[in-house]
Amino acid sequence: MHIKDKLAACETAGKPCFSFEYYVPKTPQGVQNLYNRLERMGSFGPQFVNITWNAGGRSNSFTTEAVSVAQAAYGLETCMHLTCTGMEREKVSGALREAYNSGCTNILALRGDPPGENETWSSVSGGFRYAKELVAYIRENYGDYFDIGVAGYPEGCDDRDPDVLLDHLKEKIDAGGTFIITQMFYDVDIFLSWVKKVRERGITVPIIPGIMPIHTYAAFIRRANWVNIKIPGKWLRTLEPVKNDDVAVRAIGRNLVVELCQKILASGINQLHFYTMNMATATRMVLEGLNLMSDLDSLECQRSARIVS
Numbered sequence: 001m002h003i004k005d006k007l008a009a010c011e012t013a014g015k016p017c018f019s020f021e022y023y024v025p026k027t028p029q030g031v032q033n034l035y036n037r038l039e040r041m042g043s044f045g046p047q048f049v050n051i052t053w054n055a056g057g058r059s060n061s062f063t064t065e066a067v068s069v070a071q072a073a074y075g076l077e078t079c080m081h082l083t084c085t086g087m088e089r090e091k092v093s094g095a096l097r098e099a100y101n102s103g104c105t106n107i108l109a110l111r112g113d114p115p116g117e118n119e120t121w122s123s124v125s126g127g128f129r130y131a132k133e134l135v136a137y138i139r140e141n142y143g144d145y146f147d148i149g150v151a152g153y154p155e156g157c158d159d160r161d162p163d164v165l166l167d168h169l170k171e172k173i174d175a176g177g178t179f180i181i182t183q184m185f186y187d188v189d190i191f192l193s194w195v196k197k198v199r200e201r202g203i204t205v206p207i208i209p210g211i212m213p214i215h216t217y218a219a220f221i222r223r224a225n226w227v228n229i230k231i232p233g234k235w236l237r238t239l240e241p242v243k244n245d246d247v248a249v250r251a252i253g254r255n256l257v258v259e260l261c262q263k264i265l266a267s268g269i270n271q272l273h274f275y276t277m278n279m280a281t282a283t284r285m286v287l288e289g290l291n292l293m294s295d296l297d298s299l300e301c302q303r304s305a306r307i308v309s
Ligand SMILES: Cc1cc2nc3c(=O)[nH]c(=O)nc-3n(C[C@H](O)[C@H](O)[C@H](O)COP(=O)(O)OP(=O)(O)OC[C@H]3O[C@@H](n4cnc5c(N)ncnc54)[C@H](O)[C@@H]3O)c2cc1C
Pocket: 051, 052, 053, 054, 055, 056, 081, 082, 083, 085, 108, 109, 110, 111, 112, 113, 114, 129, 130, 131, 132, 151, 152, 157, 158, 160, 164, 165, 168, 171, 172, 181, 182, 183, 184, 210
């Protein structure tokens, strides 16, 4: 089922819904861990799960395999990330065929990170340069079979002028994107004012906010710095004094992230996308804090999703 239809069903039911993102592991142990999490966290009631695509195309054959397992073995509606990094057209075409064959109907089309940490991004010969070209290629070859999401950046990307980035976002939607998943953020005011600007550009597709729960203080700081986002002063003031106590960090972090999600939900956005980092605890704590873990609630939402389809 398409993500846009799932979102429409949640809208109709008037219930907040959520989804989970998992990254592609690099070791056999990581793979086993991912499958355990898919199974265990599937019972939390996500509307869909995302599986990332590795920068540079390394271990991306595992993405298509994990997508197939999530769809077929665990019955989870799955969205496969697909990037242009290191991908000639034939590789893109092969990945889409595998997604199609495994019953996956949702793709998050991305330009992709550079293959290495200190490398700059460049396209491969016969490949694509921008995510919008990948979106257009998928539409050209598969019509409406795939629902296609694209990435949005409330706090910018690549040091680009925010207005220019909005132009580029519009181009991805005009090429056939039907929903937007955002980069993580911790400052809700920045997110909400960005949403307003996106709407002023005439972009009407659903915007799904990306939420990163807090697992440890070191990881919280590292990830925020990595994607270059602002950490509100209150978050630093409350977390920094307990930074060496992971249990305290998770408890305080839970309250902060719950408050962030409540403000998003109060603004009328009904879907939350959690970057799980392939771990269950911090995400579960936030969902419990939002009273979203009730099986009855999630089952009702899934039932109305089926009715809409
Ligand atoms: C929700 C989410 C999930 C992600 N998942 C993955 C993943 O699985 N694997 C991975 O490797 N990375 C992932 N990323 C990271 C993403 O690939 C990088 O941030 C990448 O640098 C940008 O990707 P994009 O799809 O936004 O690219 P694009 O929208 O193509 O933009 C890339 C750059 O090109 C510029 N640009 C776009 N169009 C034009 C144009 N017409 N003219 C000139 N410049 C233009 C943009 O401004 C930007 O600077 C994810 C990001 C998000 C937010």
